[in-house]
Amino acid sequence: SQKIEQNSEALNIQEGKTATLTCNYTNYSPAYLQWYRQDPGRGPVFLLLIRENEKEKRKERLKVTFDTTLKQSLFHITASQPADSATYLCALDRGGSYIPTFGRGTSLIVHP
């Protein structure tokens, strides 16, 4: 069956460091992968989309990589700030459908 795996344990890092979050998937051949941020009690907010033919995408302090061989995406936040603390979700298309399927997300806590 198709699976999206994100680390269920919270990632704790110190302010100023680079946070790296992982999204692994099995039995998918996604055409694209998306990353969202979700704050407690709020809906997710779209951050970045990367296509299968793109290795890397950047937006300000954010960087996403997509390795279709490893079936993995890495999400990096450089110079992290306490305001970056949130849950980050990855989402993959269902293959042939534009409806994304979401991972359960990884909580990031940036300590001042």
Place this chain on the structure above:
Amino acid sequence: GAVVSQHPSRVICKSGTSVKIECRSLDFQATTMFWYRQFPKQSLMLMATSNEGSKATYEQGVEKDKFLINHASLTLSTLTVTSAHPEDSSFYICSASAGQGSNQPQHFGDGTRLSIL
């Protein structure tokens, strides 16, 4: 741009009550909207795809008579939880894309926290 508004943000009601949740796209037209359910520390679970002017498409295991979806216009979809019971308590979130296609991000409402006593 691409703002989705969801109301109410929180509902507390007695068992047996029906609850309606509204999802509006404020600055774009949404032919399709999506309804999700999310349990604490869990992923978003797609419940149904709401299509303007036609019947909703429900995911496997979601009772269509329990969760009524109406998409009367290009900017409004409603989810009605009929005869709600405590097990229906959850966080319900809607989303919409500003366009079709696999490269379009989802724009989410801020969710509705439903608590059935």
